[in-house]
Amino acid sequence: MDIQIILTKAVESRQGNKPKFDEGHVLMTLLNISELQPVGRMLLMKKIGLSEASMKTLLKRLRELDLIQTDPIGGNTLTEKGQSLVFHLKNLFSIKNVVLKSLGWDSIMLVIKKGAEIVREVPILSLRDEIIRLGVEKVLICVYTKEEKIEIPPKTEEMSLKGLLEEIKENCSNCQPDDLILFLVPSDAHLAYSVLAYILKVLKEW
Structure with missing residues (x-):
């Protein structure tokens, strides 16, 4: 799955509701997790500038796309697929x-x-x-x-x-x-x- 497809899926409207984050927030979140992992939701909220509800939704979507995994205590880390995507992204x-x-x-x-x-x-x-x-x-x-x-x-x-x-x-x-x-x-x-x-x-x- 390429970067553009992932960005589109991450920010798509569901049940008529458009998320309060965009492609820029998705890229920032993936790159921040890469740099800070394991990292908790609260720190990501401060780094990205999103509300708690929006960050929870964004992280959920990244999990659905198999880009991150979340440990209740340790925090969020990139999956192998997520690491591959970020490596490719950093070269762009x-x-x-x-x-x-x-x-x-x-x-x-x-x-x-x-x-x-x-x-x-x-x-x-x-x-x-x-x-x-x-x-x-x-x-x-x-x-x-x-x-x-x-x-x-x-x-x-x-x-x-x-x-x-x-x-x-x-x-x-x-x-x-x-x-x-x-x-x-x-x-x-x-x-x-x-x-x-x-x-x-x-x-x-x-």
Whole structure:
């Protein structure tokens, strides 16, 4: 079962009731369990920012998908299937807090591995609008080219943007050709993971 199918099943409406969590919360929960396991529900609630009822529902759905197991005393841990999924997921992206001094942005830098193809298939303004629709206030969309340069589509004016491009490049020590690089404001982890879920969905549809 791939990541997109799991995300869809985890957040589906049941009996006409839509859960009060989204794909971003699902990704955050799986990654937090991976880092903290065994981990209790109360700590996950604080980390993810969900109510107790919503977290109970989310954990139940992850158990139904055979991604986690819950010990009443020890807490939640990933199953073998869950570990495989998280390992695959971690190879798809990286995320860190970055201050872009050139723009005065306190942002999250989200890098989607081999995600640059999305800007060749989706009009850049449409992509930006969809990301904003998720709740992001500001977004800068960049591509790490095969020549190991930073491009800001649809057109990069290297002279006027030289300082910004150099600053982005400095933060791209682990970037690879054809990576998609997003800078998101506000610096909110849930928003970043919601954007990641959206990008993965679009890439999967091709």
